[in-house]
Amino acid sequence: MTTAASRAIRLCGTEQVDPQLRTLRAGPLSVEFDNGAIRYVRIGGVEVLRGISFLVRDENWGTETPVLDDLQIDEKPDAFSVAYRGTCAGACGRLVYQARIAGGSDGALSFVVEAEPETDVLTNRTGFVVLHPIEGLAGKPVKVLHEDGREKLSLFPDYIDPKCPFTDIRALSHEIAPGIWATCTMEGDAFEMEDQRNWSDASYKTYVRPLRRPWPYRLPKGEKFTQAVRLQLLGTLPAASSKKPNPSINLTIGRAIGRVPRIGVGVAADEAKHALKIPELIRRLAPEWMVCQVDLRFGHGQDELESYTALAQLTGAGVVLEIITKGTLDPFGELAPLADAVQRLRLNPEAVCVFPAQDMKSVQPGAPWPAMPTFEQNYAAARRAFPGVALGGGMAAYFTELNRKRPPTGALDYATFTTCPNVHAADDVSVMETLQAVPHLIRSTRAFMGDRLPLRIGPSQLGCRENPYGKSTAPNEANGRVCLSRIDPRQRGLFNAAWIAGYFAACARGGVEAVAFGDFTGPFGHVHRKADFVQPWFDEQDGRMVYPAFHVMAGLSKLNGATLLSVGTSGVDSIAAIAAEKDGRTTLWLSNLTAKKQSVQLSDTPISARIAVLAADQFERAAADPNFMESPGKRLDNQFISLDAYAVARVDLHRSSST
Structure with a gap:
């Protein structure tokens, strides 16, 4: 018998709940207080900073979650203040700090x-991180005040910068509205900026301690230090906004703009x-392609290829062999036995990608690369081993590594990379924000790889396949939200279903040829199986269960070959949407990207419409029934659609021919 799951499990797969954001205001200044950090610094509703936080990151770039004590918040009409004691403790050591935050109606914030x-603390970075938003700032002017007093007028990077765009920073100033400049000053150590879009974060990050210094480094026990971030505004500030937001998000379906990408899955060897x-x-999931990893570092070969051959026969999906070699200087010698096995099994892959092991670890810009085959040697070996098979190239690791080490395009049939949304932050808001960076990833890839090459992305998922920046992925025994961990409980919740729908929609708008998500089973899977990690509620059920994202994957696969339609929305950061036309029918998929209920209003009244909704109140039924979203759904009697937290909806529309 299926028991009821808690709302927390339904939404995010874990009983742990992210802290609620608290809005603090002082005149036109507003911020969101988030477990010791500040988000969304706004002046008159205009976002000035995406966030300010004090972080402790361990030697694998994992981020310690602070525990707050003695929290005091004081609010007045023209000022607010926050004080607390923070503790960061983990394998890297234990650090305590006293924090003071103050904001005023003149826009000043400290x-x-x-x-x-x-204790001694072994860390890759400890101190302040300041985030500037990307929307409205990419390619726009910024004044940089350096440590030596020099001020230079420059630009925020438009295309994603593989290197640090600015170093030795004391202050950054940018215009938030005509005649109003915001200056953010950082004190206590040297700061530099990186373009966090490299990791699919929706921000430019200015952080303490330049990466040119050695890391990890040790903070000695008892050695105190002070850091500060201060924001000042110059110009006539707008009055505090009293306008209430529109309770509904308007959505318009427009003209044909391309084709819907092929959707697929990754397949880990195990x-x-x-x-x-x-x-x-x-079969029900019906992927159109599979990225099947063959990792020669771990002796993969005949057994794994036999399984991939069986999966190809079962699904009819195209197979891409993602081959990780040992990185010897004889790549053909490594590939030849694998190619022989592929031929014996009559696997017939649609494409192969070959990546030397050295490319699975990050190399900082300007640092020497280890001895390894060149791109040209790898590609020539792959062509020789797999004649007549399409060749993809790029990185099996993240876009970051592709941007830092750009391959020649002449030998390739398509470009590829993956993403992981929790490299720097693992809270729900930050992970969902990464969808805002996907268009920038696509645009930047085309800028240096060219428009000629088709682009395939994935497999991408909430968890971390492999950590290019440390010795290993982070453990997650507590089933929490952990940076760079293979285990992300939200994979099993509605959160992942909404994230996948949003990611796929962004890739479709960007003209990506194919996108792959997760795996069939396991930590990145869409179908539950008992494993060596705890999966609350699912482990207790009888019978085979599917996760919410299963229904989204299966539904989107039905749009294969469909004509993509433009979708305009007034709530792009709250609602994701993709519309397509196939066999004379229009299908609209919507996902709520927030933990709050959202209302969507269709701008055009269809002749008729039916809606199927995947939401928290149907979680148990959807988990037990893989055909849950196959029903025609309920009749949509008006233009309004209500979506609960992280809910996903499919709307089948009959529109007039003039629409």
Whole structure:
């Protein structure tokens, strides 16, 4: 018998709940207080900074979650203040700090921290991080005040910068409205900026301690230090806004703009045999392509290829072999036995990608690359081993590594990369914000790889496949939200369904040829299986269960070959939408990207419409029934659609021919 899941499990797969944001105001200045950090610094509704936070990052770039004590918040009409004691403790050591935040109606904001390590702390970075938003700032002017007093007028990067655009920073100033400049000053150490869009973060990040210094480094026990971030405004500030937001998000479906991308899955070598045990569900998922990893570092070969061959026969999906070589200087010698096995099994892959092991670890810009085959040698070996098979190239790791090490395009049939949304932050808001960076990733890739090459992205998922920046992925025994961990509980919740719908919609608008998400089973899977990690509620159920994203994947696969339609929306950061036309029918997929209920209003009244909704109140039924979203749905009697937190809806529309 299926028992009821808690709302927390339904939404995010874990009983742990992200802290609620608290809005603090002082005249036209507003901020969101978030477990010791500040988000969304706005003046008169205009976003000035995406966030300010004091972080402790360990030697694998994992971020310690602070525990707050003695929290005091004081609010007045023209000022607010926050004070608390923070503690960061983990394998890297223990550090405590006193934090003071103050904001005024003149737009001034300060965030001061006095910190003391209670043990030695081994860290890659400890201190302030300041985030500037990307929307409205990409390619726009910024004044940079350097440590030596020099001021230079420059531009925020338009295309994603693989290097640090600015170093030795004391202050950054940008115009937030005509005649109004915001200056953010950082104190206590040297700061530099990186373009966080490299990791799919929706921000430019200015952080303490330049990467040219050695890391990890040690903070000695008892050695106190102070850092501060201050924001000042110059110009006539707007009055505090009293306008209430529109309760509904307007949505308009427009003209044809292209084709819907092919949707697929990744297949980890150790999950392929598990997938073969659930053939009906795999057929129901109906991926159009599979990225099947063959990792020669771990001796993959005949057994894995046999499983991939069986999956190809079961699904009819195209197979891309993602081959990680050992990185020897004889790439053909590594590939030849694999190619022989592929031929014996009559696997017939639609494409291969070959990546040397050295490319699975990050190399900082300007640092020497390890000895390894060149791109040209790898590609020539792949062509020789797999004649007549399409060749993809780029990085099996993240866009960051592709941007830092750009391959020649002449030998390739398509370009590829993956993303992981929790490299720098793992809270719900930050992870969902990464969808805002996807168009920038696509645009920047085309800028240096060219428009000729088709682009395929994935497999991407909430969890981390492999950590290019540390020794390993981060553990997550507590089933929480952890940076760079393979285990992300939201994979099992509605959160992931909404995120996948939003990611796919962004890729479709960007003209991406194909997108792959997650795996059939396992930590990145769409179908539950018992594993060596805890999966609350799902582990307790009888029978085979599917995660909410299963229904989104299966539904989007039905749009294969469909004509993509433009969609305009007034709530692009709250609602994701993709519309397509196939066989004379229009299908609209919507997902709520927030933890709050959203209302959507269709601008055009269809002749008729039916809606199927995947939401928290249907979670148990959807988990037990893989055909849950196959029903025609309910009749939509008006133009309004209500979506609960992270809910996803499919709307089947009959529109007039003039629409």
